[in-house]
Amino acid sequence: MKHNPFIRKMLEKITEQILRLSGAITSITILFICFFLFKEGIHLFNNPDIEKGYGLYVHSRNPTIQLSPEQTKKVFDGELDNWKELGWDDKNISLFRIDDAFEIHSEKDLGENYELLPQKLSEIISNDESIIAFLPKKYAPSGASVKELISENIKIGDYFLGKEWLPTATPAPLFGVLPLVLGTLFVSIIALLIALPLGLGVAIYLAELAGEKQRRLLKPVIELLAGIPSVVYGFFGLVVLAPIVQKAFGIPVGETALTGSLILAIMALPTIISVSEDALRNTPREMREASLALGASQWQTIYRVVIPYAKSGISAAVVLGIGRAIGETMAVLMVTGNAALIPHSVFDSVRTIPATIAAELGEAPLGSAHYQSLFLLGCILFVFTMIISIVAEIISKKKNYKTH
Amino acid sequence: MKQLFIFCISCLLLFSCGSKSTDQQTTDASSQSNPRQAVKIKGSETVLPVSEKAVQVYMKSHPEANISVTGGGSGVGIAALMKNATDIAQASRAIKFSEKEKIQESGKSVKEVVVAYDGLAVITHPSNKVSQLTRAQLEDIFTGNIKNWKEVGGEDLEIIPYARETSSGTYEFFKEVVLDDKNYMSGIMSMPANGSIIQSVSQTKGAIAYVGIAYLNKTVKALAVSFDQGKTYAMPTDQNVKEKKIPSGPPTILLLFI
Amino acid sequence: MNKKLSQQIAFSIFRIFGILVVLILMSILGFIIYNGIQVVNWEFLSTYPEEGMTSGGIFPAIVGTFYLIIGSMLFAFPLGVMSAIYTNEYAGNGWVVNFIRMMTNNLASIPSIVFGLFGMSLFVTQLKFGDSILAGSLTLGLLALPLIIRTTEEALKAVPDTYRTGSLALGATKLQTIKRVVLPSALPNILTGLILSIGRVSGETAPILFTVAAYFLPQLPSSIFDQAMALPYHLYVLATSGTDIEAARPMAYGTAFVLIVIVLIMNLTASFLRRKLEKQ
Numbered sequence: 001m002k003h004n005p006f007i008r009k010m011l012e013k014i015t016e017q018i019l020r021l022s023g024a025i026t027s028i029t030i031l032f033i034c035f036f037l038f039k040e041g042i043h044l045f046n047n048p049d050i051e052k053g054y055g056l057y058v059h060s061r062n063p064t065i066q067l068s069p070e071q072t073k074k075v076f077d078g079e080l081d082n083w084k085e086l087g088w089d090d091k092n093i094s095l096f097r098i099d100d101a102f103e104i105h106s107e108k109d110l111g112e113n114y115e116l117l118p119q120k121l122s123e124i125i126s127n128d129e130s131i132i133a134f135l136p137k138k139y140a141p142s143g144a145s146v147k148e149l150i151s152e153n154i155k156i157g158d159y160f161l162g163k164e165w166l167p168t169a170t171p172a173p174l175f176g177v178l179p180l181v182l183g184t185l186f187v188s189i190i191a192l193l194i195a196l197p198l199g200l201g202v203a204i205y206l207a208e209l210a211g212e213k214q215r216r217l218l219k220p221v222i223e224l225l226a227g228i229p230s231v232v233y234g235f236f237g238l239v240v241l242a243p244i245v246q247k248a249f250g251i252p253v254g255e256t257a258l259t260g261s262l263i264l265a266i267m268a269l270p271t272i273i274s275v276s277e278d279a280l281r282n283t284p285r286e287m288r289e290a291s292l293a294l295g296a297s298q299w300q301t302i303y304r305v306v307i308p309y310a311k312s313g314i315s316a317a318v319v320l321g322i323g324r325a326i327g328e329t330m331a332v333l334m335v336t337g338n339a340a341l342i343p344h345s346v347f348d349s350v351r352t353i354p355a356t357i358a359a360e361l362g363e364a365p366l367g368s369a370h371y372q373s374l375f376l377l378g379c380i381l382f383v384f385t386m387i388i389s390i391v392a393e394i395i396s397k398k399k400n401y402k403t404h
Numbered sequence: 405m406k407q408l409f410i411f412c413i414s415c416l417l418l419f420s421c422g423s424k425s426t427d428q429q430t431t432d433a434s435s436q437s438n439p440r441q442a443v444k445i446k447g448s449e450t451v452l453p454v455s456e457k458a459v460q461v462y463m464k465s466h467p468e469a470n471i472s473v474t475g476g477g478s479g480v481g482i483a484a485l486m487k488n489a490t491d492i493a494q495a496s497r498a499i500k501f502s503e504k505e506k507i508q509e510s511g512k513s514v515k516e517v518v519v520a521y522d523g524l525a526v527i528t529h530p531s532n533k534v535s536q537l538t539r540a541q542l543e544d545i546f547t548g549n550i551k552n553w554k555e556v557g558g559e560d561l562e563i564i565p566y567a568r569e570t571s572s573g574t575y576e577f578f579k580e581v582v583l584d585d586k587n588y589m590s591g592i593m594s595m596p597a598n599g600s601i602i603q604s605v606s607q608t609k610g611a612i613a614y615v616g617i618a619y620l621n622k623t624v625k626a627l628a629v630s631f632d633q634g635k636t637y638a639m640p641t642d643q644n645v646k647e648k649k650i651p652s653g654p655p656t657i658l659l660l661f662i
Numbered sequence: 663m664n665k666k667l668s669q670q671i672a673f674s675i676f677r678i679f680g681i682l683v684v685l686i687l688m689s690i691l692g693f694i695i696y697n698g699i700q701v702v703n704w705e706f707l708s709t710y711p712e713e714g715m716t717s718g719g720i721f722p723a724i725v726g727t728f729y730l731i732i733g734s735m736l737f738a739f740p741l742g743v744m745s746a747i748y749t750n751e752y753a754g755n756g757w758v759v760n761f762i763r764m765m766t767n768n769l770a771s772i773p774s775i776v777f778g779l780f781g782m783s784l785f786v787t788q789l790k791f792g793d794s795i796l797a798g799s800l801t802l803g804l805l806a807l808p809l810i811i812r813t814t815e816e817a818l819k820a821v822p823d824t825y826r827t828g829s830l831a832l833g834a835t836k837l838q839t840i841k842r843v844v845l846p847s848a849l850p851n852i853l854t855g856l857i858l859s860i861g862r863v864s865g866e867t868a869p870i871l872f873t874v875a876a877y878f879l880p881q882l883p884s885s886i887f888d889q890a891m892a893l894p895y896h897l898y899v900l901a902t903s904g905t906d907i908e909a910a911r912p913m914a915y916g917t918a919f920v921l922i923v924i925v926l927i928m929n930l931t932a933s934f935l936r937r938k939l940e941k942q
Contacts, residue, residue: 008835011837012835012836012837015837016752016837018744019744019745019747019748019752020748020752020753022741022744022745022748023744023745023748023749023752023753023762024745024762025741025742025745025807026745026762026765026766026768026769026807026808026811027761027762027765029769029804029807030765030768030769030772032780032784033772033776033777033780036779036780036783036784036788037776037779037780037783039783040783051502053502053505054502073587076585076586076587077547077586077587078584078586097585098501099501136501136502136505138505163590164590165590166587166588166590167570168479168570169587179591197679198679198682198683201675201676201679201680202676202679202680202683204676205676205677205679205680206680209673209676209677210680214680217684218680218683218684220929220930220933221683221684221687222683223929223933224687224691224925224926224929225683225686225687227861227862227865227925227926227928227929228690228865228922228925229864229865229866229867229894229921229922229925230774230865230866230867230868231865231867231894231895231897231898231901231921232690232694232865232894232897232918232921232922233690234898234901235897235898235901235914235918236690236693236694238600238603238901238902239901239911240693242607243607246607246608252561252562252564252608252609252610253564253593253604253608253611254604254607254608255593255604266686266690269683273683297665297666297669298669299665299668299669299672299673300665300669303672320771323771326773327771327772327773327774327775327776328773329773329774329775329867329868330867330868330894330898333596334596334600334898334901334902337593337594337604338569338593338594338595338596339591339592339593339594340590340591341590341591349591349593351594354773354775354868357775357778357779358775358778358868358871359569359571359594359596360569360570360571361778361779361782361871361872362476362477362479362480362483362484362571362871362872363476363477363479363480363483363569363570363571364483365483365486365487365503365506366483366486366487366787374779375779375783378775378776378779378780381773381775381776382772382776385771385772385773385776386768386771386772388771389767389768389770389771390764390768392771393764393767442887442888442889444793444889449903452877452878452903455878456711456715456877456878459878459880460710460712460880462880463880463881469880469881470881470884470888471879471880471881472876472878472879472888472889473876473877473878473879473880474793474875474876474877474878474889475877475899475903476877487787489786489792489793595902596902596903597899597902597903598903599901599902599903599907599910600901600902600903600907602907603902603907621906621908623908
């Protein structure tokens with residue numbers, strides 16, 4: 001390669017630029033992920049709180065102006081069946097959906113492109129004072145005796161503080177993510193409570209007690225635990241662990257938060273062990289020797305000197321372990337029963353954020369409120385893990401301790 | 405019966421492949437630079453076994469065809485149809501009015517073809533003593549008003565209802581015909597697929613759930629259900645489906661015309 | 663309490679914990695291998711699923727996973743290695759490098775389902791790749807990037823600085839030094855990283871759910887715009903759906919077995935390579 005020095009220099013420069021660009025790839029990816037997630041997610045709050053393109057119609061004599069999404073749901077579920085409860089006269093609420101129109105009138109009656117539908121709908125409403133009708137705006141009934149209820153956009157508070165997750169309910173889907181967020185945190189924290197003592201114990205064993213032979217056995221075991229795909233853990237949990245948990249605790253259901261936590265604990269173990277082992281090893285030799293020279297036993301030295309010194313590294317292990325558990329999808333989807341309830345005990349079934357996304361994203365029509373709500377769940381997850389990762393970074397920087 | 409399925413789907417596939425190859429030049433949205441246009445089938449878990457079989461039969465006579473089958477639930481299939489991400493959607497329920505509207509808005513039309521009728525089966529753990537329920541009782545169980553088996557004539561045991569994920573056609577169908585369009589109780593256990601429902605019910609003493617009739621096996625017990633306030637009860641059998649004694653959701657195949 | 667006694671109790675607890683971890687792994691591996699090995703034979707590996715996934719084999723899923731591995735590595739490996747070369751050889755030690763390292767760590771901590779969401783939004787929908795091997799490979803590639811970058815960086819760091827200064831002193835340019843001296847001596851370590859990321863990529867389910875995975879394909883994918891079956895997704899399907907879950911169980915065990923074996927081989931090769939290098 002006998003290049004002219006100028007060309008060679010140019011080549012060097014160009015390569016350097018290309019390398020610099022690829023150096024930025026992870027930052028660009030994160031930026032992109034952030035952008036695309038929030039781009040879809042944020043639009044959720046531009047959606048009306050009842051299904052898009054639909055309206056709720058009542059008789060004009062009805063004084064009701066507006067129903068909250070929860071009220072709407074209760075009305076259409078028959079839990080609220082009298083207008084008295086909504087502040088009007090003692091009349092039973094009669095429900096009407098667009099499909100009912102096709103039971104009353106034949107397709108022929110309604111015209112080829114349903115051009116007669118709005119008129120028929122107005123007739124139906126004006127004939128029944130106590131009706132509430134859920135109809136597409138395209139065929140909106142008109143006339144003096146028809147009134148449309150006001151619908152607002154989905155409220156931020158309803159999303160983050162709502163307690164019910166019924167994203168496909170009609171007329172008013174409920175997007176309360178509280179049970180999902182709490183479910184995710186609950187499962188992860190229980191998992192950590194199981195994994196932390198175990199992981200820390202193994203880390204101490206590896207760092208302080210184990211001989212070369214034991215290390216050579218344990219290290220690959222831990223690497224393999226980290227390498228087993230999550231769907232295999234899920235399969236194992238479903239077939240083996242769930243029945244065991246069910247029998248061992250004599251509980252009616254095997255798919256519980258506890259089952260999920262146990263699987264997650266196993267999955268978080270490798271992270272906790274390797275990060276805290278590194279931290280323990282980083283304790284300076286002089287400190288141990290000083291402690292031993294003062295007459296402390298080996299256990300006292302570990303317990304009073306090594307662990308306090310490695311505290312920040314161990315905290316980083318805790319944080320990273322939680323991060324691993326929060327984001328886990330397939331294993332949790334397969335073993336926790338996926339009930340969107342705020343968990344009260346470890347034997348409750350829970351639905352986590354990742355499992356919800358995995359189970360529902362496929363069905364959500366592009367650009368619908370449901371689709372956007374799932375992206376917003378993705379944003380929540382993204383923010384969680386970013387915070388966790390940055391916290392871990394700060395903790396481990398504090399002691400100038402090197403993660404790997 | 406099975407032959408009929410296969411025949412129907414084969415016809416559909418044939419048609420879909422044919423129409424694709426003739427107007428391939430004119431459609432550019434999904435064909436991209438793909439030389440051999442793949443036919444995508446997506447949707448209901450209930451129809452999956454049929455589609456899978458039909459595709460295998462079809463491939464024998466048309467080895468050059470390029471077909472993919474994906475599950476996920478009826479909602480997934482129909483949503484994919486709206487996104488133009490599938491050619492055929494399988495569904496175990498009729499297409500909803502709102503869905504039809506959305507597809508029409510994008511300037512396309514959809515055709516519904518019924519390939520077969522499937523019966524709805526309500527199942528419990530084999531040890532359960534209750535053998536029949538009315539529709540109203542089922543509604544109360546799945547909306548959370550009845551919580552113990554003794555309220556419906558069984559032993560003193562907590563009822564644990566399992567539902568499918570919201571993407572499922574059977575979920576929607578059950579909601580429509582059994583729950584009278586009410587919502588399931590909040591926080592019901594939801595399973596991603598029929599197989600896991602069977603698995604969970606066979607392991608859980610107080611469980612109750614619903615599946616397509618084809619999924620019944622001896623690890624679970626099917627219940628007789630009454631849809632006329634307790635006058636007559638019908639077991640989920642092929643005969644009763646034919647005579648329309650139990651509600652049958654039509655697993656339809658939906659075809660998108662561009 | 664007695665000093666010695668408490669030490670003995672504590673140490674034996676830790677020892678038991680160590681044994682427990684080994685037992686956990688053994689029980690999972692043992693369960694899958696014991697049940698799986700009875701199913702796996704040549705026919706299982708080389709034929710298509712039949713009879714509603716209750717008989718036949720998993721050939722298309724194996725091929726699909728293979729395609730996804732190749733696709734994602736073609737994209738992520740060069741990019742990851744170049745990124746690591748930049749941070750280690752060019753960028754010095756300022757805030758830029760720290761920032762890049764932090765971002766790499768952050769990317770590594772993002773859950774795989776978020777990659778799935780992103781892949782669906784960008785590759786499947788925005789760029790109109792559809793559900794395809796291309797979209798799935800890119801998504802998986804992004805997921806594997808941090809692992810490749812980290813292992814490559816470690817490999818580059820392990821190359822003694824004297825190699826670099828020696829080469830530069832002989833009149834070679836920086837690029838030549840990297841190309842002829844640094845990379846060759848770091849190569850085995852870089853390959854270890856590659857193998858580890860193949861292990862990671864082959865087991866991921868969540869990122870491929872909405873970007874590539876098919877339930878059933880009667881033929882192999884013929885272009886990068888086709889859908890593909892993949893082992894982890896196939897295991898998920900076998901474990902949860904199907905008309906006859908009991909009859910499909912052996913198939914699920916077999917699939918789990920094949921998946922585990924792939925991951926085991928990748929991990930063992932990597933640690934074998936690493937040990938061999940450490941000895942040198």
